[in-house]
Amino acid sequence: MGSVFKCASRSTPDRSQYDQTTHNEQGVGMTKLRRGRRDFTFGWRFFKHLAKLTPLLLPDLEWAAFFLVATLAASIGNQVVGYFTGNITGYMYLALSETTTTYFWHVFWTGSLLYAAKCILDAIVNFSSWLMYLAFRRNLVTGMHKRYFSNNFYYRINAVDNFGIDNPDQRLTQDIEKMTNLLAISILPPALIGPFVVAYYTYKTYQTAGGLGIGIIYGYFVLGTVVNKLLIAPLAKWGARVEHYEGDFRYKHVTIRDNAEAVALYQAEEFEKAESNRMFKTLLWKQLGFYTWKFPNRFWQQFFDYYGGMLSTTIQFIPIFMLHSYKDKTGGELSMIISQNAFVYIMLVNSFTQMTDVAMSVGQMAGILQRISELLKYYEHDARRGYENGSYECGGGTIPGYVSHNPDSDVLFELQNVTYSLPNDPNYKILDGLNLKVRRGENVIITGPSGAGKSSLLRIIARLWSVDSGIVQHNISSCYVLHLPQTPYFPTGELTLKQQICFPDIVCPNNSARGEDDESNSSRIISILASLKLSFLIERCGGLNSPIDFEWQDILTPGEQQRLSFARVLYHQPVLAILDEATSSVSVDMEKTMYELLKQHNISYISAGHRPTLIDYHSKELRLNGKTGWSVVDLVAQATKDLKM
DSSP states (O other): HHEEEEEEEHOOOGGTTTTTOOOOOOSOOOOOBBOOOOOOSSSHHHHHHHHHHHHSSSSSHHHOOOOOOHHHHHHHHHHHHHHHHHHHHHHHHHHTTTOHHHHHHHHHHHHHHHHHHHHHHHHHHHHHHHHHHHHHHHHHHHHHHHHTTTHHHHHHHIBBBTOOOOOOOOOOIIHHHHHIIIIIIIIIHHHHHHHHHHHHHHHHHHHHHHHHHHHHHHHHHHHHHHHHHHHHHHHHHHHHHHHHHHHHHHHHHHOOOOOOOOHHHHOOHHHHHHHHHHHHHOOOOOHHHHHHHHHHHHHHHHHHHHHHHHHHHHTTTTTIIITTTTTEEEEEEEEHHHHHHHHHHHHHHHHHHHHHHHHHHHHHHHHHHHHHHHHHHHHHHHHHTTSHHHHHHHOOOOTTTOOOOOTHHHHHHHHHHEEEEETTTEEEEEEEEEEEEEETOOOOEEEEEETTSSHHHHHHHTTTTOOOOEEEOOSSOOOGGGEEOOOOOOSSOOOOOOHHHHTOOOOOTTTTOHHHHHHHHHHHHHHHHHTTTTTTTHHHHTTOOOOOOOOOHHHHHHHHHHHHHHHHHHOOOEEEEESSTTTBBBOOHHHHHHHHHHHTTOOEEEEEOOOGGGGGGGEEEEEEEEEBBBEEEHHHHHHHHHOOO
């Protein structure tokens, strides 16, 4: 970062002549509605949530399904080879007891090949399950992204009403990673093959130990299942709690990072340290609760696994002492039979203990999975609700309070007797009975005291908020409208200068060889930057398409951020630009230049702001009094009247 500033020091002009930092109006205080938090448990609801997510995990016959089948096939092969390797020890006992050298070496080399094959198949199962995890994660993340960024759901859940869903960003990143990892690696491989293994070794056990041997092992499994059910339920609940507080703690440090200068100016280090420690302490207590419940789970899991080995040996008393099945066998043959029977019994016990281990992993996954499914559930609820946004233009949805386009009209949009309030508080009325018509070539400024609802009205126009009553008629598609919010937004990811100016269009990075069209496009961008006194940014970056190693919001002054954001308007040349305090941090002279550029490009605009100088660049003024009242002033007519006087 230091090298960037050194480069800038040689080419950056005096910024003060173009920038002027002021306080932006934050509009009506909108606090996101937060609802009660829920605990998640392991039960029938878990399977209901799993069924809801399955179409996203396996959307079609593609790579995830292929790796699922490949894992199953490799697991079957692994178990078949494992059965033969399990008998090798018995054959070794026989060869050593009978002192048969030739047979011993035959068993040795056969066993060596089988063990090598077993290791290869085990590695294939592991690799295939990891590929399945990657496919699952890709499918689930892209599927959730498709919904998260549809119908402005991301805006509503982060800024208006979170439906009781904490940290949606964590659910889309960490939670999906943990859930798909557990599902693909710890749960599905043993669960897919488990029923076949249990069935086969049940049959083999019945051949030697009869129904009594099967009954003992099955009874052992039933006991383990009952105890597991009692221990897993709180584990799922506490696991979800830990994820919730992990997200809160992480978000706390994200906000400190993003507001480091404000914290430093307030000298709030002690406060932030105390708050961070408090949140971390809460997280530690939740983790302590989780691991307190995990202790009996871990004890039972280990006991169930290890005691199964002793049980498999104990069952040998049935064929030897009760059934006398091997009384005519030699010592070597009996050693071989005992070894092979022990392998069969231990495999049946292990099959059940594996299912118990799977249940433990399911318990850990249950809370995380339900956190993800809950986000999907409320997306579907929000979509059915018909949340108001521009996406309905292409989707054919009907929005209450909005009517379809009339592109032949010279009226860009019209508000007819519109009343609206805070989206999460219908009793907080902001504006009542507003009538406003904006024609092509007409420029409107919205004025009023802080908190009067200027930004709120722009949200209504943008269809981010709904109206309580009245009609909002849009005769222009949202594709031809560009909004500049109060705080300039620069997407992260070390995007090139060209990518930032072309935003929200998608431009491939590091690709400047696009022929004449691209060259002409780049020339236009260079001209735009020059008109806004931002040419030094090209030298700083090394070119429009040159890769950078910084984020734009970290190196630009507030005024430079507003000017670079304004460059997007001149680049896209929309029919209508909506400017919410878009020039509050630039100098008065630069503000004049920016509005003159809009007029030169025949861009109609609506502005919201406090500066008295803004009036000069508009033909109509909408005055809000902060008490739900309003008035419209024809600035052109008023100026003519003043001249006559």
